[in-house]
Amino acid sequence: MSTPDKHHRNETQIVAEPDLPSILITREFEAPPELVFRAYTDPDLVVQWLGPRRLTMRIDQYDARSGGSYRYVHRDEDGTEYGFHGVFHEVRPDERIVQTFTYDGFPDSVSLETAVFEDLGGRTRVTSKSLMDSVEARDSMLKSGMDHGVREGYERLDELLGGQQGNGLDPHTGTGS
Template sequence: MSTVRRHPGETRIVADPDLPTIVITREFDAPPERVFRAYTDPELVVQWLGPRRLTMRIDAYDARSGGSYRYVHRDEDGTEYGFHGVFHEVRPGERIVQTFTYEGSPDGVSLETTVFEDLGGRTRVTGKSLMDSVEARDSLLKSGMEYGIREGYERLDELLGGRQSDSADRPTQTGT
């Protein structure tokens, strides 16, 4: 009998063969409040969401129940990829429910639920995405999204644990 030992920083991406879902799980060495803030503070989101090779511009990011967002990733050649959605439920340190639309495929709206589980100073983040169909899910998986998610979570790990993580602890100042 062999035992597979998983690294706590491993990103697990699981697609149920019978359901149009993707479940993504990752643990971080930070409490839920800090990880949640990195998900909801646009100044932090822009530092980790997506692959390193892309730059990110946030046009709107109102992470509250009833709020909305839009951001654009830009490739080195100038190609832009827009994304938008609505935050349906935002419970600080616990849960985010939102829609997600890639503007290159505007008919493909997914519903995403992200849960932040307290592991005693660490956090397990579990995100479940529900798509319109298994075919839409499979198309998303073939698009390379797995690479972007893994690299984005590596960047989030760095943000939470590295020199930049100090910004995740400072209060955000907003201008008028």
């Protein structure tokens, strides 16, 4: 199963092989790896892009280093909260993040996620693989609407990075311009 994003030049590819309990997400960004990586690891930036636009995000803890952990909560318009937490197993600057991911609503379903940041000469390809406990757990995640949240989050990340507008994170300081 593959679902490309038809609305953006850098399509978000989401692939779930029929018999494997995993989801592979690939997306390119118009920014160097150090900026994309920083957007993944700096809680002040993560809160600006992770997840769909309709949700607000509160970060309770975000220690993006090998051995660190995180907890954040997305809040819907009606006040419903969705909590997520995990542990960073490996954080290799500008290259790779390996972490667990657990949704509070399904505490027995923990996925292992690996994000790789590939330098494309001033641009970055991020390839993320999520490994679940079972194909059923994977299918449940896909049915939850995660593909919509991933696509919208990546659109928001494009905006934060400056995308095609030329504004966003300064490539020298990593801060908003």
